[in-house]
Amino acid sequence: LVPRMQGFGETIFAEMSALAVRTGSINLGQGFPDTPGPAAMLDAAAEAVRAGDVQYPPGPGVPELREAVAAQRLQRYGLAYDPATEVFVTVGATEGIAASVLALAGPGDEVVVFEPYYDSYAAVIALAGAVRRPVLLRPSGGRFTFDPDELRAAVGPRTRLLLLNSPHNPAGTVFTREELETIADVVREHDLVAVTDEVYEYLTFDGTEHIPLATLDGMRERTVSVSSAGKTFSVTGWKTGWVTAPARYVRAVQTVKQFLTYAAAAPWQRAAAYALGSELAWVAELRASLEGKRDRLVSGLEAAGFTAYSPQGTYFVQADIRPLGFTDGRELARALPEKVGVVAIPTQVFYDHAEAGAHFLRFAFCKKDEVIDEAVERLSRLR
Numbered sequence: 268l269v270p271r272m273q274g275f276g277e278t279i280f281a282e283m284s285a286l287a288v289r290t291g292s293i294n295l296g297q298g299f300p301d302t303p304g305p306a307a308m309l310d311a312a313a314e315a316v317r318a319g320d321v322q323y324p325p326g327p328g329v330p331e332l333r334e335a336v337a338a339q340r341l342q343r344y345g346l347a348y349d350p351a352t353e354v355f356v357t358v359g360a361t362e363g364i365a366a367s368v369l370a371l372a373g374p375g376d377e378v379v380v381f382e383p384y385y386d387s388y389a390a391v392i393a394l395a396g397a398v399r400r401p402v403l404l405r406p407s408g409g410r411f412t413f414d415p416d417e418l419r420a421a422v423g424p425r426t427r428l429l430l431l432n433s434p435h436n437p438a439g440t441v442f443t444r445e446e447l448e449t450i451a452d453v454v455r456e457h458d459l460v461a462v463t464d465e466v467y468e469y470l471t472f473d474g475t476e477h478i479p480l481a482t483l484d485g486m487r488e489r490t491v492s493v494s495s496a497g498k499t500f501s502v503t504g505w506k507t508g509w510v511t512a513p514a515r516y517v518r519a520v521q522t523v524k525q526f527l528t529y530a531a532a533a534p535w536q537r538a539a540a541y542a543l544g545s546e547l548a549w550v551a552e553l554r555a556s557l558e559g560k561r562d563r564l565v566s567g568l569e570a571a572g573f574t575a576y577s578p579q580g581t582y583f584v585q586a587d588i589r590p591l592g593f594t595d596g597r598e599l600a601r602a603l604p605e606k607v608g609v610v611a612i613p614t615q616v617f618y619d620h621a622e623a624g625a626h627f628l629r630f631a632f633c634k635k636d637e638v639i640d641e642a643v644e645r646l647s648r649l650r
């Protein structure tokens with residue numbers, strides 16, 4: 268293994284899901300729903316296969332999905348993108364983010380990320396030979412946020428990119444307009460490019476609005492936005508994502524993407540195009556149902572003795588383990604299956620400053636109510 272990838276090992280999701288299978292535990296670790304996406308969407312994929320849609324699709328994606336993505340960005344956010352030159356399809360958001368970082372940050376360039384951060388960010392920044400500059404999200408008033416001075420201090424002459432995930436996994440933060448204005452100021456002032464990971468764009472609660480960074484003044488021209496079908500339509504295994512950006516960035520990112528995978532699988536693209544156009548009512552129901560599950564898990568974790576941070580979006584809860592007398596989340600996550608038969612993610616693996624995240628576990632609530640109830644019941648035996 269090349270030196271720059273040493274230390275990355277196996278992803279925490281693979282490790283913890285394998286542990287769940289091995290021990291027969293309830294898996295509230297890796298974030299994937301235990302109910303599938305809308306039936307007609309599943310049918311659309313099956314129909315595409317039956318109709319013979321089994322050869323390479325166009326590299327940038329099937330036109331109907333690119334058009335559906337452009338229509339969605341316009342209708343939901345007022346952002347206009349040309350489906351022919353400003354939208355393209357990727358193998359999940361993961362590839363969109365990877366191709367963006369590889370296309371826009373080179374050896375020695377710096378990339379600002381908020382920590383904790385989704386695990387692929389660190390790996391792909393390392394693959395690019397670039398350097399990450401983490402800005403800590405800390406609990407304040409029940410949610411995780413950053414200190415604007417620390418953000419400004421993280422930017423230097425070698426900074427090229429700012430990578431923003433909102434709604435944020437694992438912190439659960441949906442960045443407010445004010446926070447986004449602070450971020451946008453920094454991006455504009457230092458002439459950076461922003462790469463936004465918006466995979467949870469529909470999964471926000473209590474009326475909280477997801478505001479794409481690209482909608483702020485002057486930001487459309489310097490933002491590469493990434494999203495995917497996995498979370499929105501509960502099809503995480505389909506790995507169908509997309510990038511929207513001004514044409515010059517699309518050309519750059521597409522140049523990299525075409526040599527990573529050339530194209531994304533065809534049938535899922537057709538089904539995702541159908542769903543973006545026709546299944547947003549289903550998504551609204553999913554969002555409402557997840558809000559109830561969030562409250563169920565948060566109150567259950569609190570009753571079990573954790574301090575739980577109720578997220579404004581995503582399907583994850585950050586839980587502080589210290590009230591139960593534990594201090595090391597990694598140790599507890601490894602012991603939890605044996606102790607009580609539940610799997611969670613030790614959030615510290617998403618931090619550079621591991622001490623800031625040592626005492627958190629991340630629990631997923633995209634699960635049937637009875638699964639959440641049983642997990643909470645088991646966790647209450649930790650006391």
Ligand code: PMP
Pocket residue numbers: 358359360361362385432435436464466494495496497503506507508
């Ligand atoms: N970004 C974040 C913040 C995520 O939580 C995930 C997990 N699904 C991804 C990206 C990856 O999305 P995809 O499966 O579409 O590659």
Ligand code: GLN
Pocket residue numbers: 278280281296297298299436
């Ligand atoms: N996004 C999912 C999570 O945060 C997992 C994705 C993966 O397994 N790579 O749990």
